[in-house]
Amino acid sequence: MLDKTTTFNLLYDFYRPLLKESQRTFMELYYVEDWSLGEIAEHYSISRQAVHDRIKRVEKALIAFESALRLVEKFEQRKKLVRELKQKLRTGTDISQIEQLLDRLLEID
Template structure:
């Protein structure tokens, strides 16, 4: 896996974790936070919890799988990304409006952004 792919994967897992963290087990939450958010190595996590690196790896891989399963079923990340893309398009369309309409539309966009 290239460094760019690894970074994309890490970013995706972090986003999925933000949406579905509470649906993971306590251990999965701890290990994912330390591995993906805090950038701990498998060895560092294993040492802290006095388990093998393989056990940490398996917990993290299982958590990744569960996160992807939740996303496949619920699609929260996909909906969020689509909403962000649409909001960016709306922002660009605002430039062509007259001042009163631009202000009204900007307020609506701001409200939509607050929903996240």
């Protein structure tokens, strides 16, 4: 199970292009640069609550994108399959089995 910061960093990595400029700024500061809500609030002269609400909204949007497109989930599936492939290569599994795994890799889309 990933912690919240890692999860949202990952989601942000995949879906950043779908966010608006202002949404990106807040995510960048809070999740990537690790600013506190208070620091962001002070920097933009808005309330801590306003910063909190905006970040919550972006988090919701990121979760909605993932539940629609599942890019992070598919990426994790591909990573697992590649690990499996490497292991099979090293143990000298026959080519047809490796080719089947490669085909499965393409089906994750």
